Amino acid sequence: MHRKFVKGRGPMEDQDVLGFVVAMCETGQAKRYQERRQDVAAEQFANELADQAKERFGEGRDLLQRVKARLKSYCAHHLLRQLNATLGDGFVRGVSAGYKGIYQWTINFEIDDSLSVDFGEASFQLKFGPSAWFANGPDPNWTLTVDPDVADYTRVFLTRASRHEVRQSTVSLQEVLDGLSPDDRRLHDEIVQMLREPTTGPSGI
Structure with a gap:
């Protein structure tokens, strides 16, 4: 601003x-x-x-906290069940949101990912607001990112650590605040697509 x-x-x-x-x-x-x-x-x-x-x-901080609470609830009660039905029972073992600082607007998925890498981030995540901005810009660990000219921070972002990748979803924060329907499968479809793509390192190896 x-x-x-x-x-x-x-x-x-x-x-x-x-x-x-x-x-x-x-x-x-x-x-x-x-x-x-x-x-x-x-x-x-x-x-x-x-x-x-x-x-x-x-007011912005309060709004971000409401988005976080509602998105985590949706993920824990509906998205987790959708993903396990598609990827196998127990593939997603849990959902958490315990990060602090610039990372706190992140929903972490505990998944069965043998290709996980360790740079302080969970194997798969949903990010929004300041956390999405940080991953998509200043954080050097993410190398496959959304073009700044098209990045829309009114939306939820997806990250996969083993690909060092950030993607923008079609789901808006306003929709999260309004309440996502239990049968809304947009995040499910985008996550499954991302998880099923080949994994490469930050240099494309």
């Missing part, structure tokens, strides 16, 4: 500045440009934004 309208410490490009001004107009904040003391108006605006950002940040 900071990078959207801020470019280092220098001035932004004209197109970015224009986008900022348009956003000010669309949100009714353009009236601030009428103030005689623009330095005072700018400081007041910055303080109000800071207060709103703090409030939105807290």
